[in-house]
Amino acid sequence: MNPLPERLNERLEREERRSRRGGAPPDWLASSTHAPGRDPEVDELVALARRLQATPHLQADPLFAQHLERRLLLRQATVHHPARKKMFIRRWGAHPALRFAFVLCLCLLLVGTSMLEAAAQVSNPENPLYALKRWEQGIQISLPRSPETQAELDLQSARDRLNTLATLASPAHAEAYRYALADFEQQYSTAASAIEDLPAQPDRTRLGKELATLEADARQTLRGFLLQLAVPERLSTTDALGRLGDTIPHLLSVQIILPAQPNGRASINIAGDNVQQGAQLLVNNLVIGGQGSFQIGTYVFTIPWSGDEHPQSIGILNPDGTAAQTTAITLQGANGNGNGNGGNTQGAHGNGNHGKKPTATPTPHHPGPASSQGSAIIVPSRPLVIASALPHRRFPQQEASLAVNAAHTHGSEP
Amino acid sequence: MEAINRLLDRARRGESEALSILYRQFLPGIFGYIAARVPDRATAEDLTSEVFLKMVEGIGRLRASDEASFAAWLLQIARITVAGYYRQREHLPTLVSLEPGLWEEEAFEKREALLASHPDLDPAQSAEIHDEWNTVVNAINALTEEQRQVLIGRLILGYDVATVARMLGKTANAVKALQFRALGSLQRVLAKQDGSEQASHLQTRHRGGTP
Numbered sequence: 001m002n003p004l005p006e007r008l009n010e011r012l013e014r015e016e017r018r019s020r021r022g023g024a025p026p027d028w029l030a031s032s033t034h035a036p037g038r039d040p041e042v043d044e045l046v047a048l049a050r051r052l053q054a055t056p057h058l059q060a061d062p063l064f065a066q067h068l069e070r071r072l073l074l075r076q077a078t079v080h081h082p083a084r085k086k087m088f089i090r091r092w093g094a095h096p097a098l099r100f101a102f103v104l105c106l107c108l109l110l111v112g113t114s115m116l117e118a119a120a121q122v123s124n125p126e127n128p129l130y131a132l133k134r135w136e137q138g139i140q141i142s143l144p145r146s147p148e149t150q151a152e153l154d155l156q157s158a159r160d161r162l163n164t165l166a167t168l169a170s171p172a173h174a175e176a177y178r179y180a181l182a183d184f185e186q187q188y189s190t191a192a193s194a195i196e197d198l199p200a201q202p203d204r205t206r207l208g209k210e211l212a213t214l215e216a217d218a219r220q221t222l223r224g225f226l227l228q229l230a231v232p233e234r235l236s237t238t239d240a241l242g243r244l245g246d247t248i249p250h251l252l253s254v255q256i257i258l259p260a261q262p263n264g265r266a267s268i269n270i271a272g273d274n275v276q277q278g279a280q281l282l283v284n285n286l287v288i289g290g291q292g293s294f295q296i297g298t299y300v301f302t303i304p305w306s307g308d309e310h311p312q313s314i315g316i317l318n319p320d321g322t323a324a325q326t327t328a329i330t331l332q333g334a335n336g337n338g339n340g341n342g343g344n345t346q347g348a349h350g351n352g353n354h355g356k357k358p359t360a361t362p363t364p365h366h367p368g369p370a371s372s373q374g375s376a377i378i379v380p381s382r383p384l385v386i387a388s389a390l391p392h393r394r395f396p397q398q399e400a401s402l403a404v405n406a407a408h409t410h411g412s413e414p
Numbered sequence: 415m416e417a418i419n420r421l422l423d424r425a426r427r428g429e430s431e432a433l434s435i436l437y438r439q440f441l442p443g444i445f446g447y448i449a450a451r452v453p454d455r456a457t458a459e460d461l462t463s464e465v466f467l468k469m470v471e472g473i474g475r476l477r478a479s480d481e482a483s484f485a486a487w488l489l490q491i492a493r494i495t496v497a498g499y500y501r502q503r504e505h506l507p508t509l510v511s512l513e514p515g516l517w518e519e520e521a522f523e524k525r526e527a528l529l530a531s532h533p534d535l536d537p538a539q540s541a542e543i544h545d546e547w548n549t550v551v552n553a554i555n556a557l558t559e560e561q562r563q564v565l566i567g568r569l570i571l572g573y574d575v576a577t578v579a580r581m582l583g584k585t586a587n588a589v590k591a592l593q594f595r596a597l598g599s600l601q602r603v604l605a606k607q608d609g610s611e612q613a614s615h616l617q618t619r620h621r622g623g624t625p
Contacts, residue, residue: 005594
């Protein structure tokens with residue numbers, strides 16, 4: 001005999017089938033008496049189940065059912081619009097090719113956005129993302145917009161580039177610093193032109209004030225960098241300061257008075273503006289020891305001279321970090337004979353016409369002020385090299401200067 | 415009849431017709447489950463409405479694709495709704511009004527209607543019917559949740575053992591055992607309450623001097 005739960009289930013299923021067929025329940029279900037040969041325990045449970053099924057308490061009122069159905073449909077009308085959209089997206093996404101394209105686009109969008117975001121934070125021009133940042137800024141700037149907006153954008157861009165410089169002000173990033181400095185100057189100049197071209201309106205006045213503020217900030221910032229930089233970058237920065245209207249040193253002429261005998265002491269007389277007391281001598285961009293002194297409007301250094309020295313540029317390094325140099329050098333023997341080589345006079349690299357201190361720039365073939373001081377040309381019996389003080393390293397501008405000097409030297413030989 | 419998975423799919427897409435079919439199919443089971451657990455019809459109707467409104471709101475997110483899973487989901491909502499109802503009642507202060515309350519009024523109206531439709535019933539009989547139902551509710555509330563769900567699945571929704579087993583995540587034999595124990599417990603509780611009511615009835619009669 002089957003266990004009770006099994007027997008109960010069989011009986012319930014039989015009753016269920018009977019009721020589906022529309023058959024009346026047997027009398028023993030309705031009464032408490034049991035049919036002969038039946039299972040009384042199971043009968044009682046089946047009867048209880050039938051009573052539960054039939055009780056009106058567990059059956060919903062038809063009016064309530066209708067009313068609730070209407071409420072549900074109303075509710076569904078407000079709730080299910082978003083679900084339809086989701087189903088559309090799900091169906092669309094179910095197509096393999098479309099799904100792949102969608103995922104690919106999403107990935108590209110994600111990667112592109114992340115890269116642009118990362119690039120926007122980059123301030124180091126050596127970083128590969130810097131090019132992306134420049135491109136992004138270029139796109140922004142080139143978009144058509146009103147002149148006021150364009151000028152504002154140019155100004156902001158110049159300020160961004162100034163901020164970029166702060167991360168590069170060290171000898172370790174010399175090249176990047178020079179590039180960023182040039183970049184800043186170019187953007188500053190663009191912003192200044194854009195503001196200048198604005199019609200006379202309040203915007204122009206306001207942006208003009210902002211430009212002046214940027215100029216003052218830039219001067220202060222660049223001055224702050226000077227002492228952290230190597231000599232070539234100091235020269236560039238001094239030059240930039242000059243263009244920003246700052247007071248910078250400027251060399252007019254350099255005269256080297258050679259000693260009468262080899263291994264004697266040469267005198268280097270530097271004429272110029274804003275050369276400060278305590279300035280150091282620069283020969284070929286390198287600091288040479290020894291203090292100079294002012295003597296009748298010129299700054300005079302006396303340095304050991306072996307006779308092998310070959311100076312292409314002479315400059316000074318002020319105590320405040322500003323620097324200036326020139327290639328307009330006049331050599332003069334102790335007997336009064338001179339050799340003016342012409343060249344550039346500059347606060348930094350370039351054409352020697354920086355800031356508010358214009359100067360004549362002599363060339364090898366057209367001697368300028370430096371070489372036009374009435375000195376006789378002397379031809380040293382051997383090349384001039386400052387053997388003890390100068391290392392063999394040459395900077396790019398030295399290479400150019402060397403070429404000029406070589407041409408000049410050869411051209412003036414008898 | 416349309417397969418339940420297609421119906422569910424259409425309901426998820428927001429088709430009213432599919433939602434109506436689902437509602438009509440599952441209303442007896444859900445109402446039966448709730449009505450078996452709360453003392454009066456009005457509360458049962460309120461809670462049933464709440465369950466189906468939640469169904470409308472949640473069906474878009476439902477992943478169930480067969481009848482058993484859908485029924486289990488609905489019964490789960492119903493269980494939580496009933497539990498919430500009892501939790502709220504615990505926190506409500508008991509107020510005794512001198513005016514007849516809504517439930518009392520409703521009960522009175524129902525008794526009047528019952529008497530009108532069944533003139534052979536006297537008021538004492540109708541009160542007994544109401545009290546009897548409270549006894550049944552108490553007995554059903556004394557069952558375990560699984561036992562209740564087996565009874566609803568088997569007796570009200572008319573599912574076979576295999577479907578109820580899928581609904582509860584149990585084996586067919588376990589469902590048969592739960593069904594047997596549920597009906598057995600219900601019978602015992604009802605018999606006990608019947609006995610004590612009869613005893614109290616007899617005591618009242620004895621005190622009142624009725625032979």
